[in-house]
Amino acid sequence: MTRRDAIKKTAWLTGCAVSATTVSAVLAGCRADTSEKWIPKILTTDQYECVSELAEFILPKTDTPGAKDVLVGRFIDEMVNGFYDEKEKASFLMGLDACMTYVSKNYAKPTSELIKTEVKQLMDHLIIEAKETVENQKNEDDPIQPFFLQLKHLTMLGYYTCEEISMNVLVFDPVPGEYEGCYPLEETGGRAWAI
Amino acid sequence: MANLNIRSKEENTYDAIVIGSGISGGWAAKELCEKGLKTLVLERGRDVKHGDYPTANMEYWDLPFRDRVPQKELDTTYRVQSRTGWAVNQATKHWFVDDEEHPYSEKKRFDWIRGYQVGGRSLIWGRHCYRWSEMDFKANAKDSIAIPWPIGYKDIEPWYDYVEKFVGISGMKEGLAQCPDGQFLPPMPMNCVEKDFREKIAKNFDGRVMTIGRVAHLTQPHNGRGKCQNRNRCMRGCPFGAYFSSNSATLPVAAATGYLTMRPHSIVHQIIYDKDKKKAVGVRITDALTKATKEYFSRIIFCNASTLGSAQVLMNSKSDRFPNGLGNDSDELGRNIMDHHFRYGAGANVEGFESIYYKGRRPTECYVPRFRNIDKKSERKDYIRGFGFQGGASRSPWWRLVSEYTYGADLKEAGLSPGNWNIGLMGFGETLPYHDNRVTLNENKRDEWGLPTLTMDVEYKENEQAMKKDMMESAAEMLEAAGYKDVHTWDMGSWPGLGIHEMGSARMGADPKKSVLNGNNQVHAVPNVFVTDGSCMTSSACQNPSITYMALTARACDFAVKELKKQNL
Numbered sequence: 001m002t003r004r005d006a007i008k009k010t011a012w013l014t015g016c017a018v019s020a021t022t023v024s025a026v027l028a029g030c031r032a033d034t035s036e037k038w039i040p041k042i043l044t045t046d047q048y049e050c051v052s053e054l055a056e057f058i059l060p061k062t063d064t065p066g067a068k069d070v071l072v073g074r075f076i077d078e079m080v081n082g083f084y085d086e087k088e089k090a091s092f093l094m095g096l097d098a099c100m101t102y103v104s105k106n107y108a109k110p111t112s113e114l115i116k117t118e119v120k121q122l123m124d125h126l127i128i129e130a131k132e133t134v135e136n137q138k139n140e141d142d143p144i145q146p147f148f149l150q151l152k153h154l155t156m157l158g159y160y161t162c163e164e165i166s167m168n169v170l171v172f173d174p175v176p177g178e179y180e181g182c183y184p185l186e187e188t189g190g191r192a193w194a195i
Numbered sequence: 196m197a198n199l200n201i202r203s204k205e206e207n208t209y210d211a212i213v214i215g216s217g218i219s220g221g222w223a224a225k226e227l228c229e230k231g232l233k234t235l236v237l238e239r240g241r242d243v244k245h246g247d248y249p250t251a252n253m254e255y256w257d258l259p260f261r262d263r264v265p266q267k268e269l270d271t272t273y274r275v276q277s278r279t280g281w282a283v284n285q286a287t288k289h290w291f292v293d294d295e296e297h298p299y300s301e302k303k304r305f306d307w308i309r310g311y312q313v314g315g316r317s318l319i320w321g322r323h324c325y326r327w328s329e330m331d332f333k334a335n336a337k338d339s340i341a342i343p344w345p346i347g348y349k350d351i352e353p354w355y356d357y358v359e360k361f362v363g364i365s366g367m368k369e370g371l372a373q374c375p376d377g378q379f380l381p382p383m384p385m386n387c388v389e390k391d392f393r394e395k396i397a398k399n400f401d402g403r404v405m406t407i408g409r410v411a412h413l414t415q416p417h418n419g420r421g422k423c424q425n426r427n428r429c430m431r432g433c434p435f436g437a438y439f440s441s442n443s444a445t446l447p448v449a450a451a452t453g454y455l456t457m458r459p460h461s462i463v464h465q466i467i468y469d470k471d472k473k474k475a476v477g478v479r480i481t482d483a484l485t486k487a488t489k490e491y492f493s494r495i496i497f498c499n500a501s502t503l504g505s506a507q508v509l510m511n512s513k514s515d516r517f518p519n520g521l522g523n524d525s526d527e528l529g530r531n532i533m534d535h536h537f538r539y540g541a542g543a544n545v546e547g548f549e550s551i552y553y554k555g556r557r558p559t560e561c562y563v564p565r566f567r568n569i570d571k572k573s574e575r576k577d578y579i580r581g582f583g584f585q586g587g588a589s590r591s592p593w594w595r596l597v598s599e600y601t602y603g604a605d606l607k608e609a610g611l612s613p614g615n616w617n618i619g620l621m622g623f624g625e626t627l628p629y630h631d632n633r634v635t636l637n638e639n640k641r642d643e644w645g646l647p648t649l650t651m652d653v654e655y656k657e658n659e660q661a662m663k664k665d666m667m668e669s670a671a672e673m674l675e676a677a678g679y680k681d682v683h684t685w686d687m688g689s690w691p692g693l694g695i696h697e698m699g700s701a702r703m704g705a706d707p708k709k710s711v712l713n714g715n716n717q718v719h720a721v722p723n724v725f726v727t728d729g730s731c732m733t734s735s736a737c738q739n740p741s742i743t744y745m746a747l748t749a750r751a752c753d754f755a756v757k758e759l760k761k762q763n764l
Contacts, residue, residue, distance in 0.1 A: 057602055057603070058602040058603070058606065058607075059602075059606065059607040059610075060603060060604055060607065062604050062607065062608070064607070064608075064611065066607075078260075079260060082259075082260065082265070083260045083263065083265045084265070085265065085266045085267045088266075123602055127600045130600065131600065148600070149597075149598060152597060152602065153597050153598075156593055156594070156596065156597055156610060157261055157263075158261075159607075159610075160592075160593045160610055160611075161255040161256060161261045162256055163254070163256045166254070166255070166256070169611060170611060173554070173555070174254070174426065175424045175426060176424060176425040176426065176554060176555030176556060177424055177425065177555070178425060178554070178555055179383060179384055179425045179553065179554065179555035179556070179557040180384070180553060180554040180555060181384040181385055181386030181387060181389070181390070181553050181557075182386060182387040182390075182551055182553070183551065183552050183553050183554040184550065184551065184552070185549070185550050185551060185552040185613070186550070187552075187554070188552060190612055191611055191612060192590070192592055192593070192610075192611060192612055192613040193554075193556075193592075193613075195255075195556075195592055
């Protein structure tokens with residue numbers, strides 16, 4: 001048993017916790033729906049596939065899982081559908097369509113088949129566009145998030161707060177027990193705590 | 196018929212009625228029940244039993260939208276509550292009021308942050324507990340501002356001891372006159388960078404201290420409650436009872452005496468005054484669910500509905516004797532509203548600790564007690580009174596990377612690792628009791644239960660503006676002196692109410708012509724009514740006020756019961 005597992009197992013025993021008597025039915029979670037039958041709520045199949053690829057470009061698979069492994073595309077569909085207001089939604093979908101047009105015009109193939117140099121070209125294009133949007137921001141009180149930053153925000157939120165990454169890639173410690181203020185980083189293998 | 200009325204009156208008669216079950220109402224309930232008084236607590240919100248915290252054990256992926264609340268909901272249901280920027284999350288929003296159901300009017304921006312449920316805002320408070328000092332009780336007299344306090348530190352000191360022993364406050368003794376030590380449990384630890392900063396402040400600024408927050412978090416089991424597990428999910432309610440709330444601490448003790456009757460969904464409209472007896476005889480409520488009007492009777496009444504809630508009840512308690520609200524002979528009721536102005540400070544990056552991290556999510560930060568205007572040497576020409584800093588050091592998680600124009604494997608790896616150390620200090624400053632900073636009743640705009648709503652007309656003025664500048668500058672100065680990098684100041688704007696330390700609406704004073712309450716929190720002209728929430732404060736100091744409300748409440752309960760026994764009430 002690792003140190004981490006040991007802490008996890010003992011913490012609840014020492015804390016004398018009272019369990020919640022109200023199990024809230026109102027709170028339908030944002031746990032990734034992993035079922036085969038899943039279909040996107042707001043994105044079209046093409047849009048969904050493109051978004052999933054873009055998310056993977058932002059957080060690609062290495063020796064740790066990539067965005068696609070943890071179904072970030074499904075999370076993005078959920079957020080655009082239920083979390084975004086109309087303005088954000090419109091801006092995201094417009095940005096996505098423009099991105100898809102750019103891909104088909106320049107490469108004449110789906111996003112999933114882009115080669116490395118093409119991915120770089122596409123992402124650089126999105127970034128340049130985003131910078132221009134930010135620089136030309138007219139209303140500072142009500143700024144428009146450019147598509148790249150919307151996409152990146154949703155991707156990172158979906159990835160770093162999901163169950164798989166929190167529990168198995170970051171360091172997960174739901175009931176720490178003690179606070180240790182000068183803790184060697186090597187104890188976590190250089191990883192951040194899941195929050 | 197007459198018989199029925201008498202019987203119903205008997206059934207609805209108690210020794211004491213407490214209006215509100217938040218941090219001070221919980222204390223009133225506990226003290227009065229423990230002294231053997233049959234006590235009715237009227238709470239306007241729903242019941243919440245300790246442990247009844249639906250989100251306490253949920254992870255981010257268990258919550259809708261990973262704990263974020265959609266903008267549309269923030270703009271409507273939580274129009275005011277969301278002005279905090281931190282309060283309204285999926286895991287916590289059920290502790291905050293629906294702003295559409297509970298309106299008020301703002302002549303000037305006022306952020307009224309409320310929690311209507313048993314336990315009130317004691318479930319969601321900041322939990323910092325700092326004693327006031329003699330300096331604070333003398334401040335108004337010294338500066339000839341408003342009116343002097345009718346009590347001094349010596350009057351409240353034993354009551355601080357008394358409540359602290361029950362609450363359980365972790366902290367370090369520092370021997371500072373302006374922030375007296377108390378009855379402390381072992382302190383929560385500071386991290387490496389915070390220790391470094393503490394040493395550097397001590398070296399560079401004579402007498403200045405950064406200490407760990409003195410907080411109502413248990414660092415060891417205490418009075419049957421469990422110790423803090425460093426989850427930092429306090430705002431959801433603590434299943435361990437490791438932070439102090441009415442729900443986890445005072446109300447269970449009150450209930451155990453057998454003398455407590457808790458009545459949730461009870462919206463108090465009026466305290467009923469009997470002009471022949473020259474006393475209050477009871478309380479009139481509307482049942483929030485059935486909208487039926489009911490009356491309850493008692494020998495004494497404790498008003499603990501929060502600073503603005505109590506003012507609203509008292510102002511609405513009109514009679515021939517008190518046409519402008521109960522006990523309002525002085526016209527001070529609803530005036531002199533204070534809060535703490537904050538959200539000003541400075542931050543920096545810290546180098547040299549890259550191989551150090553921390554373990555656990557400590558639910559609090561550090562505190563730099565006031566260091567301005569505490570003696571001749573620290574006197575300022577540009578403003579009176581002072582401020583403290585809350586702050587601390589940490590390594591930022593993945594969201595530091597969100598707004599950068601980067602992507603790819605390096606970004607992912609960076610997000611899986613902790614960011615650089617950074618440190619921040621945020622000032623919490625004293626505000627002055629301005630006579631024209633007031634709330635009034637709006638008879639033309641009533642809420643769903645027929646109660647006139649409040650109109651807020653409160654603003655910060657020159658003294659606060661000058662102090663704000665110094666909060667930013669002095670924070671930056673300390674960080675620079677410590678040798679930290681990229682020191683930057685910030686001003687996020689502060690509006691009355693946002694500190695959620697509102698106080699002063701029924702101030703204490705020796706002179707009934709200039710105050711609502713006497714030195715025992717007793718309404719001057721209605722001696723069997725006590726107001727012991729933030730309403731009673733004559734000045735605001737800069738320390739987080741809840742522990743002072745608790746001490747004043749316990750003290751007033753002791754006084755009230757002695758007076759009852761002497762048949763003076």
